[in-house]
Amino acid sequence: MTNWSEKKLSRNIARGDEKSFARVYDLYVNKLYKFVFLKTNSREAAEEIVQDVFMKFWKFALNNGKDIKSISAVLYKIARHLVIDYYRSSSVDKAFFQLEENILPDGIYGKDIAKDIDTEYDLKEVEQAISILPEQYQNIIIMKYIDDLTNKEIAEALDKEEGNIRVLAHRALIALKKIVLKN
Amino acid sequence: MTDNLVGKLKEIDIQASEEWKTTARSFLLSQIKNETKIQENFIDRIYQGWRNFAILDRFAWKPVSIFVLIALVVLGGSSLAVAVAQKSNPGDSMFLVKRGIEEIRLAVERDNSRKVALAGSILASRMSELNLAVETELIAEDSFKKDTISLAVSEVKKQVQVVNSNFNRLKNNNQENNQEMAVAAMGLNKKMIGYKQELKDVKEKVNEEVEIEINKVLNEVDDVNADVLSVIVAQRAIGDTTIADNEIADSLEEHIYGIQNKAEEVLAVLSQEDDQSDLVKKVVKVKEEIAQAGEALREGQYSLVLTLANNSNKILKILYGQVDEIIQSPDELNTAQLGEETDEENTNPTSTVESVSDGDIEILESEESDGYRQDEPIEKIDAEVEVNVSEDEFEIGIQ
Numbered sequence: 001m002t003n004w005s006e007k008k009l010s011r012n013i014a015r016g017d018e019k020s021f022a023r024v025y026d027l028y029v030n031k032l033y034k035f036v037f038l039k040t041n042s043r044e045a046a047e048e049i050v051q052d053v054f055m056k057f058w059k060f061a062l063n064n065g066k067d068i069k070s071i072s073a074v075l076y077k078i079a080r081h082l083v084i085d086y087y088r089s090s091s092v093d094k095a096f097f098q099l100e101e102n103i104l105p106d107g108i109y110g111k112d113i114a115k116d117i118d119t120e121y122d123l124k125e126v127e128q129a130i131s132i133l134p135e136q137y138q139n140i141i142i143m144k145y146i147d148d149l150t151n152k153e154i155a156e157a158l159d160k161e162e163g164n165i166r167v168l169a170h171r172a173l174i175a176l177k178k179i180v181l182k183n
Numbered sequence: 184m185t186d187n188l189v190g191k192l193k194e195i196d197i198q199a200s201e202e203w204k205t206t207a208r209s210f211l212l213s214q215i216k217n218e219t220k221i222q223e224n225f226i227d228r229i230y231q232g233w234r235n236f237a238i239l240d241r242f243a244w245k246p247v248s249i250f251v252l253i254a255l256v257v258l259g260g261s262s263l264a265v266a267v268a269q270k271s272n273p274g275d276s277m278f279l280v281k282r283g284i285e286e287i288r289l290a291v292e293r294d295n296s297r298k299v300a301l302a303g304s305i306l307a308s309r310m311s312e313l314n315l316a317v318e319t320e321l322i323a324e325d326s327f328k329k330d331t332i333s334l335a336v337s338e339v340k341k342q343v344q345v346v347n348s349n350f351n352r353l354k355n356n357n358q359e360n361n362q363e364m365a366v367a368a369m370g371l372n373k374k375m376i377g378y379k380q381e382l383k384d385v386k387e388k389v390n391e392e393v394e395i396e397i398n399k400v401l402n403e404v405d406d407v408n409a410d411v412l413s414v415i416v417a418q419r420a421i422g423d424t425t426i427a428d429n430e431i432a433d434s435l436e437e438h439i440y441g442i443q444n445k446a447e448e449v450l451a452v453l454s455q456e457d458d459q460s461d462l463v464k465k466v467v468k469v470k471e472e473i474a475q476a477g478e479a480l481r482e483g484q485y486s487l488v489l490t491l492a493n494n495s496n497k498i499l500k501i502l503y504g505q506v507d508e509i510i511q512s513p514d515e516l517n518t519a520q521l522g523e524e525t526d527e528e529n530t531n532p533t534s535t536v537e538s539v540s541d542g543d544i545e546i547l548e549s550e551e552s553d554g555y556r557q558d559e560p561i562e563k564i565d566a567e568v569e570v571n572v573s574e575d576e577f578e579i580g581i582q
Contacts, residue, residue: 018212021211025211026208029204029207029208033197033198033199034197034198038195038197046199047199047207051211054211056318056322058218059218062218063319067323074322077321077322078322088384121191123191123195126188126191126195127195141192145193146195176188180188
């Protein structure tokens with residue numbers, strides 16, 4: 001979607017236009033569902049959180065619609081915060097399952113991870129590996145390679161510089177590869 | 184180099200069920216209709232606005248905010264403006280009018296227990312505004328962020344103080360119907376416990392500066408709770424069984440648990456700082472006192488529980504204030520505390536800590552064998568608390 005059409009949609013929503021809201025829903029529901037599901041590993045949680053995301057988006061846009069530059073950035077920000085709240089309130093200690101960046105596996109002896117191109121990956125293993133990536137890498141992997149957001153959109157959603165996204169994406173892929181190969 | 188992996192990522196095909204997507208879509212569209220209606224229902228808002236203005240007119244002689252009267256006169260008694268004000272939030276230009284209307288409502292309410300309930304419902308509004316401010320700030324793009332969270336926290340703090348003062352007025356004036364007051368106190372206690380949790384949730388999402396302000400609000404909430412619990416416990420002591428024993432025990436347990444958590448937080452911060460071993464010892468002693476309160480609770484000695492808990496809380500308040508000052512840099516401390524004053528004693532965090540330790544030495548080192556504290560040391564602590572609060576309290580936002 002072009003910037004212009006996003007701005008038009010958000011301005012319409014600020015005026016209370018339900019059709020514009022429905023359009024936003026149709027455009028983003030699949031991507032957001034994927035994003036939240038991969039982070040929570042739970043269909044029920046993903047359904048509940050995605051619904052909340054759109055409700056909060058509506059309320060935010062009613063008051064701030066004319067200021068929104070990127071609808072996707074707002075939606076993903078809301079989604080991230082709701083997932084964090086979900087982990088805070090749920091009995092599952094996400095931190096127990098999620099790796100910190102400084103304790104990612106060192107790599108596999110004899111293999112240059114960055115240059116390895118021949119390995120075949122199991123889809124399920126990749127999905128599981130994503131769920132235990134550190135949060136920052138998780139976000140980038142899902143947004144860039146699964147939800148197909150542009151670097152600009154990812155930068156806005158994560159409050160980072162666009163230039164940093166490429167570097168982070170590269171690191172995230174390496175991290176993911178290490179986990180998958182280690183398993 | 185990672186082509187295979189990227190290719191595999193692109194194969195991930197997680198889909199929500201079509202049934203859910205359709206149901207959720209319909210549900211959302213029905214819900215947002217309600218949201219829009221609330222925003223646009225000016226007919227009800229205008230009516231409410233006129234009612235408020237009419238009340239103001241009748242009670243203009245009451246000592247209420249004069250500037251609000253002026254504002255409403257200037258606005259031409261505009262009910263639309265009043266309607267807009269009622270939807271405003273901290274930081275909005277019309278928020279002052281909203282607060283003014285609330286003050287008027289509180290002022291014209293004659294019944295003390297209804298006053299407390301009204302103050303409580305206004306506090307609920309302040310909490311909603313705070314939650315909204317936090318959500319909005321987290322989502323808003325940097326160029327459009329406003330510092331509304333600090334303002335909202337400040338408003339919550341003021342309203343908690345209003346609730347406390349109204350409750351104390353009720354307590355002092357109410358010679359009959361103590362049962363009714365105890366029931367009202369229990370209701371207020373439950374709300375305060377809820378607000379405490381909400382404030383703690385907000386604390387996790389804000390920066391350090393706002394966190395410090397929220398800690399002050401949490402202290403105020405604890406003060407209200409302490410007053411409320413004293414009424415409940417006093418009623419119980421004279422044999423009033425309107426409130427069930429287990430309800431009182433649960434509330435006291437919650438109170439002690441909150442103080443214990445506070446002690447743990449203070450300890451966690453102090454253990455990261457150098458040269459704070461004296462303060463650490465004091466916190467450890469406070470924890471022992473809290474443990475004694477727990478014992479007293481198990482034995483049903485509610486008055487003793489409250490005395491021990493409140494004593495610990497007062498000491499922690501002082502220590503908490505000092506911990507906040509230790510976290511702030513000396514430069515920030517200079518600016519935040521005293522403006523242009525250059526008194527060395529006040530701007531040196533170390534000397535402030537020492538002055539506190541003088542004040543509370545009697546409490547923590549006294550040799551009460553049953554853990555029961557005398558009144559005199561508590562009054563000394565009170566004096567220290569007042570001094571420290573007036574020195575380091577500054578308010579952001581609308582006064």
